[in-house]
Amino acid sequence: MDFSLLGPVAVTTGTGEVALGPVKRRSLLAMLLLQPNAIVPVEQLITCLWDEEPPEHARTVIQGHVSRLRATLAEAGADAYGVELVTRGSAYQLRMPEQLVDSQRFSELLSLARPEAAPEEAVDLLRQALDLWRGPALTGTVASPPFAAAAHALEERRLAAVEALARAHGALGRYEKAADVLHPVAVANPLREGLIAALMLALYRIGRQSDAIAWYHRTRELLADDLGVDPGERLRAAYQEILRAAPAPNAPQAQAQAQHHGQGRDEGQGQGQGQGQGQIPAQAAAARQEPAPGPQLLPRPPAGFLGRDHELAYLTRLTLPAAEPADPANGPAHGSAHGGFPPEGGITLVSGPAGVGKTGLVVHWGHAHAYAFPDGRLFADLRGFSGGEAAAPAEVLREFLLALGQPADRIPPSPEAAAALYRSLVANRRLLVVLDNASSSAQVRPLLPGGPQCTTLVTSRSRLDGLIATDAARPVRLHALGPEDGVALLGALLGPDRVAEDPEAAQELVTLCDGLPLALRAASAQLQARPRWRLARLATALRDERRRLALLSAEDAGVAAALRNSAARLSADDARLLRTLGTGFAREVNTAEAAALAGADPELIQDGLERLAEMHLLDEEATNRYVMSDLVKLFAQDSEDRRDGEGKG
Numbered sequence: 001m002d003f004s005l006l007g008p009v010a011v012t013t014g015t016g017e018v019a020l021g022p023v024k025r026r027s028l029l030a031m032l033l034l035q036p037n038a039i040v041p042v043e044q045l046i047t048c049l050w051d052e053e054p055p056e057h058a059r060t061v062i063q064g065h066v067s068r069l070r071a072t073l074a075e076a077g078a079d080a081y082g083v084e085l086v087t088r089g090s091a092y093q094l095r096m097p098e099q100l101v102d103s104q105r106f107s108e109l110l111s112l113a114r115p116e117a118a119p120e121e122a123v124d125l126l127r128q129a130l131d132l133w134r135g136p137a138l139t140g141t142v143a144s145p146p147f148a149a150a151a152h153a154l155e156e157r158r159l160a161a162v163e164a165l166a167r168a169h170g171a172l173g174r175y176e177k178a179a180d181v182l183h184p185v186a187v188a189n190p191l192r193e194g195l196i197a198a199l200m201l202a203l204y205r206i207g208r209q210s211d212a213i214a215w216y217h218r219t220r221e222l223l224a225d226d227l228g229v230d231p232g233e234r235l236r237a238a239y240q241e242i243l244r245a246a247p248a249p250n251a252p253q254a255q256a257q258a259q260h261h262g263q264g265r266d267e268g269q270g271q272g273q274g275q276g277q278g279q280i281p282a283q284a285a286a287a288r289q290e291p292a293p294g295p296q297l298l299p300r301p302p303a304g305f306l307g308r309d310h311e312l313a314y315l316t317r318l319t320l321p322a323a324e325p326a327d328p329a330n331g332p333a334h335g336s337a338h339g340g341f342p343p344e345g346g347i348t349l350v351s352g353p354a355g356v357g358k359t360g361l362v363v364h365w366g367h368a369h370a371y372a373f374p375d376g377r378l379f380a381d382l383r384g385f386s387g388g389e390a391a392a393p394a395e396v397l398r399e400f401l402l403a404l405g406q407p408a409d410r411i412p413p414s415p416e417a418a419a420a421l422y423r424s425l426v427a428n429r430r431l432l433v434v435l436d437n438a439s440s441s442a443q444v445r446p447l448l449p450g451g452p453q454c455t456t457l458v459t460s461r462s463r464l465d466g467l468i469a470t471d472a473a474r475p476v477r478l479h480a481l482g483p484e485d486g487v488a489l490l491g492a493l494l495g496p497d498r499v500a501e502d503p504e505a506a507q508e509l510v511t512l513c514d515g516l517p518l519a520l521r522a523a524s525a526q527l528q529a530r531p532r533w534r535l536a537r538l539a540t541a542l543r544d545e546r547r548r549l550a551l552l553s554a555e556d557a558g559v560a561a562a563l564r565n566s567a568a569r570l571s572a573d574d575a576r577l578l579r580t581l582g583t584g585f586a587r588e589v590n591t592a593e594a595a596a597l598a599g600a601d602p603e604l605i606q607d608g609l610e611r612l613a614e615m616h617l618l619d620e621e622a623t624n625r626y627v628m629s630d631l632v633k634l635f636a637q638d639s640e641d642r643r644d645g646e647g648k649g
Helices: 023-034 042-049 058-075 102-112 119-131 145-171 175-188 193-205 209-227 233-245 251-261 282-287 309-319 358-368 393-403 415-426 441-447 465-471 483-494 496-500 503-512 517-528 535-543 545-551 559-567 572-584 591-598 602-614 630-648
Strands: 002-004 010-013 039-041 084-088 091-095 346-351 377-381 432-436 455-460 474-477 619-622 625-627
Touching: 002 102, 023 042, 023 058, 023 091, 023 145, 039 042, 042 058, 042 091, 042 145, 058 084, 102 119, 102 145, 119 145, 145 175, 145 193, 175 193, 193 209, 193 233, 209 233, 233 393, 309 346, 309 358, 309 455, 309 474, 346 358, 346 465, 358 377, 358 432, 358 455, 377 393, 393 415, 393 441, 415 441, 432 441, 441 465, 483 496, 483 503, 483 517, 496 503, 503 517, 503 535, 517 535, 517 545, 517 559, 535 545, 545 559, 545 630, 559 630, 572 591, 572 602, 572 630, 591 602, 602 619, 602 625
Parallel strands: 346 455, 346 474, 377 432, 432 455
Antiparallel strands: 002 010, 039 091, 084 091, 619 625
16 A cells, blocks of 8 residues: 655555545544654644635534545555554544655655665665656645645755755755756756856766856846846856856767757747857867856857858958868868958947847857957856846956956956956957847947957847947847748758748738747747647737737747836837837827927927937837837737726726
């Protein structure tokens, strides 16, 4: 006879599962099993079995459940196993061998495991312990605080077992197995800092440094957004260890693994691109087989980057104008002392609307041209449009200095002194610096390296005209995908056969998504979750403007979330103008029409239109002709509806 608490509450014998009856009877058994052989007062059982005020006849109800449960156990042959439910005055006791309860066996196995002292034995013991779990603990019991607390305590012990198993694998040098054990649990527990720290170090030790760093930044943002706190000591220590020790000892082999396992990332929300054109050149892949001497902080390459050939070529012409062709078999050409060409350096600014793929573009380019930057590649998410507080330049400078090998105790506390030290350290280095998701020119300037051989790529939803005016940044405007590339992206995400079944619906989906990679990825997520849906069914759903933004979301990533983060940077007047334009005209408007709609002075409206265009919430397609995309228009209408609803409430 086996009693199960680590999943659905159940009793099984050699002939199958025992029918336990209603929820309260099952819950009564569970509470007795949580304390085997202990005397449990009826008052405690009443508290557990009723989430709200118990009825006056609660004791009678419990007596009835005990009587029926005693009979059920007897019918299942409990006596033969030494199991007996007895009454002790106004209390009950379930007498039994404790090893019949899975939670007791789990605890015993966990206590026997010694991950550091006897890792091989610990791996076997901990696997046995974790194999006892069949789902969330105490499933099927009353939703009362005592059961919630008991389930939480059991879950904490399961997470401790997972961490112990990862430590045992680590003690045996099996860091890839440690990462495999930790990853699904970290996904399910994104705020458990110790777990994330262990996963980061395991990923780093198999050469997946960019993945490890991405986990740190994701967790830091979640802590700030959900709890309003900074990362704790263990998470910070793991991050600094990775920065100080880069690159990992077995980087060549592990980088190949990272290429195999990598997934795309885009602007602040994990956006990427699909498979297709624009593959990483052979010389870049060959160059990455050698250990990199400098810091390598770029996120992993976007999986199967698609298209953008024109933009990539333009970015290369701006950034590496002296580039010579390379021999794919031997890496860069040998026309210069530094492997073919020196980067010209300077600042390139990639701007565009939310979800258009700015981060994916520059990260892909950075990996493709890694051979041009032998002294390393730095990366920082400045969190300018991530919904929380933007990254302080001093915070980023500290991370960069640690990555460049500066001891923590020798980093100046003054931001100005730290910036000066940073510029000094990189002055003669051939370095790529990527400053992603910038909110303003002022946020970027302290992080500019300034060395003649350093190249800086900045991405932003704002045009950052100040950076162009005072720092000679070269602008690259990124537009939505065209119909052909948009359909190809859907094919890469869903499989070409599914798209080929209904090419007209695929074209319509691209149109309904405004050609934004983020929106297309969200639409693909909807279809991947519903494998029986044809593309036309989703297209029909998206035609309903009231549902479109909701459908183009995947958990916390989606068009509406991205646009909310953009709108959060607007002044109250500009936000009001955006809502007015969203509800008051089709797609195009000029200054006079906008002023009439808003009932405001045309000069003030002109300035507001310019600011909305600067944030890529409008496009100025011709002089004094502003165009709003369909998705931005729907977002503006929804914002107006919610504002009206709040006002009426």
